[in-house]
Amino acid sequence: MKTFSRFCTVSLLAFVAAGPALAQTEIVVATVNNADMIRMQEVTSVFEEAHPEILVKWVTLEENILRQRVTTDIATGSGQYDVMTIGNYEVPIWGKQEWLVPLDDLDAEYDVDDLLPKVKASLSYEGTLYAAPFYAEASMTYYRTDLFEKAGLEMSERPDWEFIKTAAAEVHDPENGVYGICLRGKAGWGENMNFITAMANSYGARWFDEEWDPQFDTEEWKATLTDYVDLMQNAGPPGASTNGATQALAQFSSGGCGIFIDATVFASVVSDPEQSSIADKVGFAFSPDAGKGKSAVTLWSWALGIPAASRNVDAAKEFIMWATSKEYTDLIAERYGILNAPPATRQSLYDNDAYLEAAPFAQLTLEAVDAADPENPTVDPVPYVGVQFVAIPEFQAFGTSVGQSFSAAAAGTMSVDQALASAQSLTERAMRQGGYSE
Incomplete structure (x- = not known):
């Protein structure tokens, strides 16, 4: 009995010392x-x-x-x-x-x-x-300084789309494993539509007018998608229509592309010798514009x-x-x-x-973030907020659906006109169902 009592006492003291x-x-x-x-x-x-x-x-x-x-x-x-x-x-x-x-x-x-x-x-x-x-x-333009020098090209701090198209064609050398440009092609409102919407903003296009009527039947959208598809098909790598941001980044940082237009956050990756084979050959510039007062910047x-x-x-x-x-x-x-x-x-x-x-890209990153204007993302007025997206709940669904049509255009399984007609129809239906239009 005494032994049991001593055991209980010792056990209790140990529990108290250890705490709960x-x-x-x-x-x-x-x-x-x-x-x-x-x-x-x-x-x-x-x-x-x-x-x-x-x-x-x-x-x-x-x-x-x-x-x-x-x-x-x-x-x-x-x-x-x-x-x-x-x-x-x-x-x-x-x-x-x-x-x-x-x-x-x-x-x-x-x-x-x-x-x-x-x-x-x-x-x-x-x-x-x-x-x-x-x-x-935000977003910026990355480019291979060695390829540009070899081609006799000089990137300005604020390039326009005409120069980007010319430069991509000049440095495109698929026989040696170098493609002119890497862009997002994978369907998704946060994938290819992230890039394409920002590009469209710079071309003077917009998702909707002030009455929430879709605008894919405009010349501005046709110019945007035509140039995007041309870049993807004539200066992009094989299978570009299935590449998301991660795949495009990997291709550029491994030396496979001359130009890469995407998120500023990737600057640290392409500048790091442990993550990039071209770390000492990367230049940085603003996202391109089309001379209409808006660059293709994202936020x-x-x-x-x-x-x-x-x-x-x-x-x-x-x-x-x-x-x-x-x-x-x-x-x-x-x-x-x-x-x-x-x-x-x-x-x-x-x-x-x-x-x-x-980080030689630090100041450019700050300026790009500051240039993004969610309240006024387009050349002409719009009823929505958002730079590369439309900040309404329905956008996730119809944004991705439009992205699928545009990805098909990049892959060559749908024409530009067909993709735009599909986008117009999809968004018109979404607006009616959402109560934005009759």
């Missing part, structure tokens, strides 16, 4: 499978060590699939995810619907005023922030938001503050090099002399 078992909150983060988000997963242990009460589970998906999954989840309120990687298309729409948790109470040390104003505004609804930017991007931010259905809001908010903080930027710079710091979200990065010295 730590209860962990598991948060599920849905994200896109790009290099920046993969790096975040690799350093998640740093967050978990600082927050032992929180366990992070990742669900990593291809971009189009991610958008489908998170849209379904948030619309149904199923609460499958606690943190969603979303963009400035979704945030204002979902904020208005009260589908997202407002981020209006972030800690003072987070320094929300350090966020670039245009990026912050694009992730807000009626002045309230609903998602924190992990990185942001996007991958951001982290919390669905209103999450049962772990406090833990999710802790993670978001860490993953989009100045300290996180410093962590990535230390582990992977300052060139890989998440760009275009915080002014403090562009006040950092070490970053400016390492």
